[in-house]
Amino acid sequence: MKEENNSLLNKSKSSEWDEGIFIVLMAMIILIPINFYPYCVPVFAPIKDFSFQILAFFALTLWMLKIISLNRLDRKISSLDKPVFLYLLIGCLSLIWSINLYHSILALPSFLAGPVLYFVIPRSIKNRKVINRLLFIIVIVGIIMGAYGILQYLGIDFEFWRGNVGRSQVMGLFGNVNYFAEYIILPLMLSLGLFFSKEKIFHRFFLLIALIIMGTTLLLTFTRGSYLAVGITIPVILFLYHKSATGESQKKYYKKLIVYFLLLVMIASALIFIPHPFNKENMPLGKLKNRVSLTALTSGDSGDSVLRRIATWKFTWMMIEDRFILGSGLGTYSYHSLKYQADFFSQGQNRDIYPHGYAMQAHNEYLQIWSELGIIGLFCFIWILFVYYRTILIHFRKMKEKDKALTIGLAGGVTVVLLDAVFGFPLQLAASLSLFWIFMGLTGAQINLANAAEKENKAQVQRKVDMGNRIITKLPMAIMIRKIILSLLVVLMMAGVITLFIRPFVARIYWYHGNRQRSYNEKIQMYEKGLQWNPWLGELYYNIATILSNNGLNTPALEYYIKAAKYVDQHYLPQNIAKIYLQKDSLEEAIPYLEKAIVYQPSRQDVVPLYISLGKTFLSLKQNQKAEQSFLSAISIDPGDVNAHYGLAGAYLSQGKTELGKESLQKVIDLDPNSKVAGYAGVLLKKYELEDTRSEDLVD
Template identity: 25%
Template sequence: MIENSILLGWLARLWAVLTGAWTESGLGRACRRCESAAARWSEGSVLWQFVWRDGVLPRVWPESLACRLFSGILNIPCAIAKWIYRVGKGIWDGSLAFRFVSALGGASFVFLGLLMLVMLVVPHDYWNNAYGLVGAVGVTALFIVGSAARPRHRLEAERLGPYMLFYLILLFYALVGSLSTSLSMRYFLFHVTSFLLVLLVVSSVQKYEQLRLMVALVIAGLVVASLYGCYQSYVGVEIVASQQDMTVNEGMPGRIYSFFDNPNNFAEILAMLIPLDIALFLGAKTWRGRFWSLAALVPCLVSIGATYGRSSWIGLTLAVLVLVALENWRFIPVALVLGLCAVPFLPQTIYNRILTIGNMEDSSTQYRFSIYEATGNLMRDYWYRGVGLDPQVMQRVFQTYPTMFDGSYPIHTHNNYLQMWGETGILGLIAYVAVLLHGLKTGVKQFYKTMDKRVRHMLAASIGALCGIMVISVAEYTWFYPRNMFVYWFLFGVIFACIKLGRSEQQAR
């Protein structure tokens, strides 16, 4: 059907013509010369070698006492489960119930995918953030039981690198040193949930097919949320004045939010997960796989458009550009040209919304700068130690300073990095940024060493998505809604799962 398709045949011929024109064009030749020059420069550049090399901490981490202690403590439950199994091996092997539970534990990646699916489809009014913790603990317990009869199965915390340990220690310090420990405990548990999600993604995935199934379940949940978002766009939702300044967004309809509390929350989740669906499309081996991943993409793109989340549009654009750059940077000009060509076909309301990006007359932009000014007042007193975890703690401290121009106080800093700085102090911010940069650098390096194209596609997509949400985090506090926080760290776990698969492939060669 595909081979005989007139439309696809025309598109293939058009692509061949464009590719040939690009190859022979002056710009194409200039780009190839720049590529050769960049390759020669990078080979001899001291700066490039300094940036690209492994740091001292990552090099010594696997054999360090801190790594062994960290990994050993986390794996105490697995060690106990394995010991109990060895002691009563005959009894356990003869137990139908144990074999069933053990089989479920061996497929914990499936239950992790289902947990994330449920997290994406439960309406806001029925969601409790404690469900995330209970679910993460439950899947971890299942993994531990499953590891009893599997000698190689363990919680692979050492794969996350040294900065994660420092980050966790500083989170605990922010809890203990909080101006309100009782309030901070709530967000500390959210951080625990996030760490368990990262750890489970890395530890439960042993081969690409498992990673693909887990991600496919997550995308299925995203599609359900997106279809409901499309329905909201069709029937219309109420315009909320605090979410859209109608003086500069004339004619814009109400912003959809699907199963989440706020349009920005939904848009951020879409920006993080849409690239993973693109990876499934690129890695599909059958036309059915490509069809369903492409079909899943349609409601997701419609929904992110209808959220009118400008920062998320920018983040998703960057995510796709990073993905394309990693796959083949020569397609970047083509992607940019196609993007510009698509602008005239956008709905007028979306086009008008794009034009408001950076518009200082927009009340939301003005309000952000007022929040940053108020945050600066707080930082002068708490920059070195932080006020403690949880935006509610920061809200209380804000109330001891002058109000903003409208007489109110910020509920958060509207910026992940400022928020982490304000909550955990300067060392917490440094550890947080170090964790992210280590993940990106390790992921990019492994991308060029991995031969399995499917793993490369998923790694490029997850790196792109993380870059996108990091940019969104400059304009939004993406963790104010904990479900977004959980998806954020799930995405981070996907990067390290791909790194693990790539390294396993290298060792097998």
């Protein structure tokens, strides 16, 4: 009798903790897509990342407190546990060999938060009604965000967002139209997966409204990668339904749906590409045509976007080749992106073929995982995906129809993210990343529930460790004290962890307030306060250095620029450091930064003044051949630059190449006879002509 009472009491306690975890998950689903903080740099991403990290680890805290409270650890062994744990482990271990430990540490919380959700959810969600409630909330939030996106397209928005134009105005509360699209595809595919079911999960009219609103919003984002991901995911969902069908009538039903889908694709293509009054350029269908047509993909801004993506993939592969096995470390992609881009553009005609940019992400999650975690990390991630789909297919035949529908809807959300990840980076965005792992966790919970009866009849894969029974001589008071101590330790540990999460976010708030100050001293004070919260925020060092440099304080400015280079890489950072070294007459120190600045420049025209500065520096150091090459490089880009020709003349004359030097001086005069440089060239040219005349007289 006592054992039964204890069992009932434990179930009651367990349900209370599980209800708390449900509330945390609900808060995550609602808050991450919606929240933003306008007094932060940038406005959208930091608060979403912070919310994701805090809520994920709060859920972990509740789960750990539940274990302590029940005196029992339920180790539910799932086939997914091992690959997820190994993936998590390789990410943590990568800090050991990371090329920038600071970036890796800052990236670690978001990386851990996803797998934490995966492990917590199946061990806490033990009721179909809870799963249904969570899925309902996901769809509702998707509808709200979709409706808001439609209003944005119509020009109805908050006053402070109205500066956005074109497709960028449909950004939801994400600050970027692509980020919005990469979020909306998850609840959209979940709704579609449930809508296709013959069983009633939610009211079909409700799901139809959700599909219309979110589908319309996705179309209005004009995001090609997300279109492609959705277009491939739909037949995958139908395939899963067909695979799960138990009778011929069900299989025929889903075969018909596949045919209808193909017909719909043909009709949609005709509406988009065949000219008619409703697909003119200024209309939605016309804009859609301009985004997805072959002409659009190979010319104009869209063509540049495609070429830019190809360039990013190519120099990402260069990163992979350098660190094939272990990668460069978690979160380090953005730190050395410019370096590899510079190496890529220095090869052949790449600078002329591909547009320049700054790739914070690889725009391909698989390449980015490979570059950061090596082939081992990529293998673990692909292992997760293989086991995920294999587990679903194995358990289909044991599920009821409603369980199948829920599982396929969740799998649809996971699939669309994985396909979108080929051209984007949804797993770097808190809203998409959180839903991805929630879907993975809920799939595990759904499979656990669907197979609970069978698991009870088989050899248990669940091992229960009864911590209270290990030392049976302990008094109840001793057990209670132990629980209190362990609970306090967990709470204190999580409070410390959460405090660490807060620090980077607060630093970005000070960054915002620093930007708003008018006085240089007040700006610097705010930036310094931000650095007290996050001493690894390189952008703040850069901002302080720029202010000091503009006010002629070169020595402290140089110190801050050097600190900035430790944590961040920017296009103009090497150039600014080189400029200060030149002003301090530290020529040897300036040369490597000038050389780096040249390959970092966004356009070829920006390179010319830097080549000239490099050439002058070599001349001052009597390295005349290197000076000659620098000036020739400048002239090859801009043959009409008189300063480059004048510098080349100096390099020739310093090497005794008098005739070549005189030709370069004459070129300066011919190019711009009224310039000061032409005046200097004329004086020098007369001097050498006079010396030639004297030499001839002496010979005579």
